Amino acid sequence: MNRIPGALRWLALAVLAGCAAGAPGPDSGSAPAPRAGAAAGAALEVRYLANEGFLVDGAGRRVLVDALFGAGIPGYAAVAAQLRPALEGGEGDWGGVGLALATHDHPDHFDPGAAIRFLEANPEAVFVSTPQARARLGAGRPELAARFRAVLPAAGEVERLSIGGVEIAVLNLHHGHREPPVENLGFVVTLGGLRFLHFGDTEATLEDFEPYLPLLADPELALLPFWFLASEWRAAMVRDRIRPRWIVAAHTPLPTAPATYFARWSSYENLLRVMTAAFPDAILPPAAGESWTFRAGE
Numbered sequence: 001m002n003r004i005p006g007a008l009r010w011l012a013l014a015v016l017a018g019c020a021a022g023a024p025g026p027d028s029g030s031a032p033a034p035r036a037g038a039a040a041g042a043a044l045e046v047r048y049l050a051n052e053g054f055l056v057d058g059a060g061r062r063v064l065v066d067a068l069f070g071a072g073i074p075g076y077a078a079v080a081a082q083l084r085p086a087l088e089g090g091e092g093d094w095g096g097v098g099l100a101l102a103t104h105d106h107p108d109h110f111d112p113g114a115a116i117r118f119l120e121a122n123p124e125a126v127f128v129s130t131p132q133a134r135a136r137l138g139a140g141r142p143e144l145a146a147r148f149r150a151v152l153p154a155a156g157e158v159e160r161l162s163i164g165g166v167e168i169a170v171l172n173l174h175h176g177h178r179e180p181p182v183e184n185l186g187f188v189v190t191l192g193g194l195r196f197l198h199f200g201d202t203e204a205t206l207e208d209f210e211p212y213l214p215l216l217a218d219p220e221l222a223l224l225p226f227w228f229l230a231s232e233w234r235a236a237m238v239r240d241r242i243r244p245r246w247i248v249a250a251h252t253p254l255p256t257a258p259a260t261y262f263a264r265w266s267s268y269e270n271l272l273r274v275m276t277a278a279f280p281d282a283i284l285p286p287a288a289g290e291s292w293t294f295r296a297g298e
């Protein structure tokens with residue numbers, strides 16, 4: 001908990017591997033009113049899995065984002081192999097997930113086998129991702145594919161979904177102009193009046209973001225890939241235009257990743273310094289299994 005800077009320490013009551021590690025800190029004075037739409041006392045409970053994978057609980061609903069994948073790609077964290085069957089199978093702590101989201105079909109965010117096992121084991125659950133991801137399911141299991149919603153709004157447009165009491169605004173945020181193109185979604189998810197953002201691996205420009213910024217402004221929580229904290233224009237956009245109450249920075253390469261991953265910042269340590277300087281209260285990098293409770297009005 002010590003590496004989470006001061007002000008956040010009492011806001012994010014961290015639970016590491018199930019052990020309460022944080023305690024309310026200094027007197028916060030009178031708490032500000034919750035934002036419009038958020039019930040007093042509403043909270044998002046968030047657990048970090050790996051890379052950009054999270055489990056988010058709120059208002060009695062459970063959502064996985066970019067959490068159902070396999071061994072991932074070298075240099076980035078993956079969900080431990082021994083944990084995956086329980087996660088995909090909805091066992092124990094991992095039960096009751098009604099919605100799984102995947103931003104794009106890359107092996108550190110999505111795996112078709114994991115998606116199929118998840119849908120088999122969670123018969124009420126719905127999966128939402130791109131047409132590219134859905135195509136990876138193949139034609140063999142139409143009864144499962146029926147619960148896999150492929151969504152890809154046009155650039156700058158939004159598709160709104162309501163699934164099991166969870167409101168999702170789906171954005172088209174491209175993954176760079178690659179050949180072949182990689183479809184990548186942004187998600188604005190509302191649970192019990194609290195909003196969180198997840199952008200996947202987008203390389204969208206400020207111009208691409210412009211039409212989405214009113215929708216993205218002032219969320220409770222942003223689960224951001226690290227480059228949104230490490231690049232100047234993105235950091236300025238997050239700070240001045242999006243203004244999340246809390247930030248967790250994910251997809252940071254592992255300290256053991258090849259030095260080339262950090263060439264732009266010269267080292268892993270320097271990358272962390274750059275991000276922390278830009279966002280002193282952001283949680284970065286989260287540890288596998290780390291979790292937080294983000295309460296409205298705090």
Ligand SMILES: [Zn+2]
Nearest residue numbers: 104106175201
């Ligand atoms: Zn990717």
